[in-house]
Amino acid sequence: MDAPAAAEGSGNGGKHIVLVHGACLGGWSWFKVATPLRAAGYRVDTPDLAASGVDPRPLREVPTFRDYTQPLLDLLASLPEGHRVVLVGHSLGGVNVALAAETFPDKVAAVVFLCAFMPDCTARPSHVMEKFVEGKWLDWMDTEMKPQDAEGKLPMSMMFGPRIIREKFFQLCEPEDITLAASLMRVSSMFVEDLVLQQPYTKERYGSVRKVYIVCREDHAIVEKFQRWMVENNPVDEVKEIVADHVVMLSRPDELVRCLTDIANKYA
Numbered sequence: 001m002d003a004p005a006a007a008e009g010s011g012n013g014g015k016h017i018v019l020v021h022g023a024c025l026g027g028w029s030w031f032k033v034a035t036p037l038r039a040a041g042y043r044v045d046t047p048d049l050a051a052s053g054v055d056p057r058p059l060r061e062v063p064t065f066r067d068y069t070q071p072l073l074d075l076l077a078s079l080p081e082g083h084r085v086v087l088v089g090h091s092l093g094g095v096n097v098a099l100a101a102e103t104f105p106d107k108v109a110a111v112v113f114l115c116a117f118m119p120d121c122t123a124r125p126s127h128v129m130e131k132f133v134e135g136k137w138l139d140w141m142d143t144e145m146k147p148q149d150a151e152g153k154l155p156m157s158m159m160f161g162p163r164i165i166r167e168k169f170f171q172l173c174e175p176e177d178i179t180l181a182a183s184l185m186r187v188s189s190m191f192v193e194d195l196v197l198q199q200p201y202t203k204e205r206y207g208s209v210r211k212v213y214i215v216c217r218e219d220h221a222i223v224e225k226f227q228r229w230m231v232e233n234n235p236v237d238e239v240k241e242i243v244a245d246h247v248v249m250l251s252r253p254d255e256l257v258r259c260l261t262d263i264a265n266k267y268a
Contacts (some may be wrong), residue, residue, distance in 0.1 A: 002089070003239070010109060012040065012041050012042055012049075012079060012261075012264065012265065014041070014042075015042055015043070015086065015264045015265070015268040016039060016042070016043040016044075016045075016083065016084075016085040016086070016268070017036060017042050017043070017044050017045075017085065017086045017088060017260060017264055017268075018044075018045045018046075018047070018072070018085050018086070018087050018088065018193075019033065019044065019045070019046045019077065019088050019090075019249075020047065020049070020072060020087065020088060020089045020090065020093040020096050020097050020100075021046070021048075021049065021052065021053070021090060021091075021093055022089075022090045022091025022092045022093045023039045023091060023092040023188040023189070023190060024050045024052075024057075024158065024160055024185045024186060024187070024188040025052065025053075025090075025091075025181070025184075025185065025186060026048045026049075026053020026054065026186070027046035027047055027048045027053050027055055028046075028054075028109075029090075029181070029185055029249055029250065030046045030249050032249060032250060032253035033249045033253050033256055033257055033260070034046050036253070036254075036257050036258065037257060040261070042261075042264065045074070045075060047071045047072050048071060049068055049069060049071055049072060049093075049096065050062040050067055050068045050069075050070055050071060051068070051186065051187075051188065052188065053184075053186075054056065055071065057226070058164050059154075059155060059157055059186075059187050059188065059189060060146065060148050060149070061191060062084055062189075063153070063154055063194070064100065064191070064194045065095070065099070065191040065194045065195050065198070068189075068191060069096045069100065071097075072096055072100050073096075073100060073103055073104075076100055076103070076104045076107050077104070080106055083107065084106075084107055084108060084109040084268065085095070085108060085109060085129055085268075086108075086109050086110050086112060086260070086263060086264050086267060086268050087100055087101065087108055087110070087111045087112065087113065087224055088112040088114055088260065089111070089112070089113055089116045090114045090116055090248075090249065091114075091115065091116055091221070091222065091246065092116070092117060092190060093115075093116055094113045094114075094116025094117040094118050094119075095117050095119060095129075095195070096126055096208055097111050097112075097113070097116075098111065098118065098125065098142070098201055099125070099199075099201070101205070101206045101209045102201040102202065102205045102206040102257070103205075104193075105206065105208055105209050107206045108209050108268065109210065109267050109268040110209065110210040110211065110212060110237075110263060111209050111210070111211050111212070111268035112211075112212045112213075112214060112260070112263055113211065113212070113213045113214065113230075113236075114214045114217045114248065114249075114256075115214065115215065115216040115221075115222050115227060115244075115246055115248065116213075116222070116232045116259045117129055117132070117222070117230070118184075118213065118231075118234055118236075119200070119201055119206075119234070120200070120232070120233055120234035121200055121201055121202060121203045121206060121207040122200055123200055124195065124196055124197075124198055124199065124200055125198050125200070125201060126192050126195035126196040126198070128192060128194070128230055128233075129190055129192055130192065130196070130268070131142070132222070132226060133192075136216050136224075136225050137222070137223060138168065138221060138222075138223075139164075139168070140164065141161065141164040141167070142160075142161025142162065142163045142164055143158060143159070143160050143161055143164055144157075144158070144159045144161060145157065145158050151172065155189040155190070155191045155192070155193045155194055156189060156190070156192075156193065157187050157188070157189055158188055158189055158190060158226045159186075159187045159188070160185065161207070162182065165181065165182065165185075166178060167220065167249050168220040168221045168246065169220070169221050169245065169246045170245060170246075170247050170250070170251070171218075171220060171245050172218060172244060172245040172251040173245065173247055173250050174250075174251075174254070175263060177222075177250045177251070180238075181247070181250075198253065200229065210237050210267050210268070211234075211236040211237055212236060212237060212238045212239070212240065212263050213227070213230070213231050213236045213238075213239050213240070214239075214240045214242060214248075214256075214259060215227045215228065215231075215239060215240070215241045215242070216240070216241075216242055216243075216244045216245065216246060216248050217241055217242070217243050217244070218244055218245050218246060218247075219244070219246045220245065221245075221246035237267075238261075238263075240259050240262075242255045242256060242259060243255075244256075
């Protein structure tokens with residue numbers, strides 16, 4: 001659940017940043033980043049996507065990727081006309097912010113992909129994840145993936161195990177961060193079964209929004225080479241780099257805050 005946003009600061013004109021978490025995480029994962037951004041006067045939202053964080057729904061009640069994204073779409077729908085946000089998507093959250101930009105392009109000043117899956121405007125939204133899985137870019141180790149129903153109508157569930165968390169996602173984090181995450185993570189999904197049925201996001205809507213990609217160079221989950229392939233596949237306005245693991249908001253929050261501040265001041 002979001003903490004109340006700080007008063008809008010005069011130094012940044014009350015710029016609004018929306019931080020979108022990845023699979024199995026929640027809005028809580030941004031606490032080290034949202035706090036200093038709010039202290040600097042930015043308006044910051046960290047929504048829990050459906051069946052994530054403190055959202056009460058179980059995953060089986062979230063059959064589609066749009067259902068999963070709905071809390072973010074509701075947030076953007078509630079904004080007044082002319083109000084524009086900087087959308088930041090981490091990991092799978094990159095596809096959530098892409099869908100949000102496709103749905104509300106006029107409300108998005110820029111989309112930031114933080115070591116995130118980034119769809120293009122020619123292939124279905126699942127394409128980059130299919131390439132990631134098919135190319136065996138990640139050893140899934142002790143990740144548990146299993147069907148939610150016998151009929152296969154619901155997307156495959158996914159839960160990261162302690163070994164992959166420690167070795168592939170959080171390897172540069174403090175032990176306390178790993179303890180916190182292990183206690184708060186929830187079963188999620190990549191929703192590939194649903195995304196494969198969707199049409200590509202359009203050049204006129206998603207494609208028209210300014211985009212920044214933040215490469216995390218020590219990411220052992222979505223590795224740097226795959227991040228850079230996505231940028232080559234779908235060129236962006238700007239590429240930034242941080243020497244960080246996959247969960248950069250916990251391992252290198254100060255560098256990320258500086259990066260997001262620069263982006264917000266340039267594009268918002």
